[in-house]
Amino acid sequence: MGGNGGSGTHADKRPNELLGSWFVRSGWSKGELARQVNRRARQLGANHISTDTSRVRRWLDGENPREPIPRILSELFSERFGCVVSIEDLGLRTARQSPAASGVDLPWTGPQTVALLGEFSRSDLMLARRGFLGTSLALSAGPSLIEPMQRWLVPAPASPVPPEPQPALDPRRPGRLSRPELDLLESTTRMFRQWDAQCGGGLRRKAVVGQLHEVTDLLQEPQPEATTRKLFQVAAELAELAGWMSYDVGLQPTAQKYFVLALHAAKEAGDKPLGSYILSSMSRQMIHLGRPEDALELIHLAQYGSRDCASPRTQSMLYAMEARAYANMGQPGKTKRAVRMAEDTFAEADEWDEPDPDWIRFFSEAELYGENSHSYRDLAYVAGRSPTYASLAEPLMRRAVELFAKDSEHQRSYALNLIGMSTVHLLQREPEQSTTYATKAMEIAKKVRSERVNTRIRKTVDTAVRDYGDLAAVVDLSDQLAVDLPEAAEAV
Numbered sequence: 001m002g003g004n005g006g007s008g009t010h011a012d013k014r015p016n017e018l019l020g021s022w023f024v025r026s027g028w029s030k031g032e033l034a035r036q037v038n039r040r041a042r043q044l045g046a047n048h049i050s051t052d053t054s055r056v057r058r059w060l061d062g063e064n065p066r067e068p069i070p071r072i073l074s075e076l077f078s079e080r081f082g083c084v085v086s087i088e089d090l091g092l093r094t095a096r097q098s099p100a101a102s103g104v105d106l107p108w109t110g111p112q113t114v115a116l117l118g119e120f121s122r123s124d125l126m127l128a129r130r131g132f133l134g135t136s137l138a139l140s141a142g143p144s145l146i147e148p149m150q151r152w153l154v155p156a157p158a159s160p161v162p163p164e165p166q167p168a169l170d171p172r173r174p175g176r177l178s179r180p181e182l183d184l185l186e187s188t189t190r191m192f193r194q195w196d197a198q199c200g201g202g203l204r205r206k207a208v209v210g211q212l213h214e215v216t217d218l219l220q221e222p223q224p225e226a227t228t229r230k231l232f233q234v235a236a237e238l239a240e241l242a243g244w245m246s247y248d249v250g251l252q253p254t255a256q257k258y259f260v261l262a263l264h265a266a267k268e269a270g271d272k273p274l275g276s277y278i279l280s281s282m283s284r285q286m287i288h289l290g291r292p293e294d295a296l297e298l299i300h301l302a303q304y305g306s307r308d309c310a311s312p313r314t315q316s317m318l319y320a321m322e323a324r325a326y327a328n329m330g331q332p333g334k335t336k337r338a339v340r341m342a343e344d345t346f347a348e349a350d351e352w353d354e355p356d357p358d359w360i361r362f363f364s365e366a367e368l369y370g371e372n373s374h375s376y377r378d379l380a381y382v383a384g385r386s387p388t389y390a391s392l393a394e395p396l397m398r399r400a401v402e403l404f405a406k407d408s409e410h411q412r413s414y415a416l417n418l419i420g421m422s423t424v425h426l427l428q429r430e431p432e433q434s435t436t437y438a439t440k441a442m443e444i445a446k447k448v449r450s451e452r453v454n455t456r457i458r459k460t461v462d463t464a465v466r467d468y469g470d471l472a473a474v475v476d477l478s479d480q481l482a483v484d485l486p487e488a489a490e491a492v
Contacts, residue, residue: 013062018091019073020060026080030056033076040072043118064093079126104140104260105148110232113264117235118216120257121209121242139253141286146297149282152263152275153305177218177227185215185234190358192241196248197362197410200450205245212238229269236265237359240278247285248412250451255285273314276306277359280321288452292328299325313356316346317363320371327378332389335379339372362410366403370417373397377420380427390427397421401437412453415444419456426460431468435477438464442484454485 023033030053037056041049046068059065065073070087077085106116188211195204215235223231243258259282266275279302286295299322306314323338346368349356373396380389397420404414418441425434438460445453461481468474 016060016062016091018089022077022085022090023060026077036076037069037072040076075123075126104145106260106264108151108264108267110268113268114216114219117239117261117265118213120261121213121216124209124254125206125213139256141291141294145294149298149301152267152301177223182227182230189234189237193358194409196241196245197412200248200412200448205242205249208238208242208245212242232265232269233271233274236262236269236271236274239265240281244281248450248452252289272306273310274359276302276310276314276318280318283321283325287324287328292325296325311352311356312345312348313363314360316342316349316368317360319345320368323372323375324378327375328382330382332379335375339375342368342372366400366407367413369396370400370413373400374420377424385427387428390424393424397424411444412448412450415441415448415453416456419460422460426463431464431471432473434464435473438477439480442480446484457485
């Protein structure tokens, strides 16, 4: 019965009036709905599902189908009516979702990674503007996040038989990608990354998700092994970027799901440095969410997994993120050691023989100074607004701001470091200087669609108002904030 989407429950069968109501309004026949379910199931890789009109009739009569049919029906009716039609709206009981559907503990296999990437990106494109994905997912943290990620380190099982030699390719056969087409995919990914750095995550997120969905379609077609690995690499980079943009606009569970899927794709591509970078993005998110212990575990996983292959620039970035985690845990000795390691390793970047991949190009001298200054700034907060640690942060942050001021490409980083400088001056009890940097940050923020930047500016201004609300410069700053960055929620 499972082979055709059979029932998980037979007791208390009464006609499903909710499903019947949606079905009648859709204008579909039973046969048409059955065909659509089968087609969507094949797209998901659920080839065992073969629905017919009698099966649809049984659902209308009250039979509860097994997953993934309830999810497929939800998607089909949502697309039909242009609004979210949840499983519950259809009168179907959600069978307990498998971890593969709902969490981060996913199977580490190529075909399932492709199916999950395709399913998730399609759902995001269809429903994200109504916030559906962000609210229907739950964030994982602690052991439920760390333990599945540790499987990134487990070697893929060896093939039981040697691979057959690749047959001669027929150039007329559809689905075969040429080298120029692959190059175009890679250059498009680089372009998306530049857009994100300049404009923030809000403007181009859907374009990235759409491109990711296209790449997962290509992965479902027969390709030579080398092409498949390259496509998995592109999919990993796009999924990481979709996660990063989701994080930037405040869709935290969506971001985490993309990061996890990106890590799976990087493993299929055999790209350990890229995997370590994805884990660093997950780590950064955990720091943002106030879970530095999880952040540290993820960074240590990244460092161990790429210890023999990551470039000095990538290793330096990982040390800088390790310092951020230690700082947020209130461990000054370990923070200072990781900051030194980040600086020492970065000094070796120019001597590295091979060109760095594009995804780590953002980690410039300015970014190094910015990260390390934020570590000391975070340490100052954890240590009860300590001016000692703020004074360690100040010269590094000043240098980061100077360098980013000359860098037109990384506008969001410029804004974030201006805000950092503003907070450092507040910690040093210098409110007038703090407002100067916050005002500059607001000018950049108006051009950058980043909820993360806006939130940090608001928090900094709130702190200034709380501590120095009677100063004219702080009053003016607060008034300017209400004009430049009103609290209206942004569509993502």
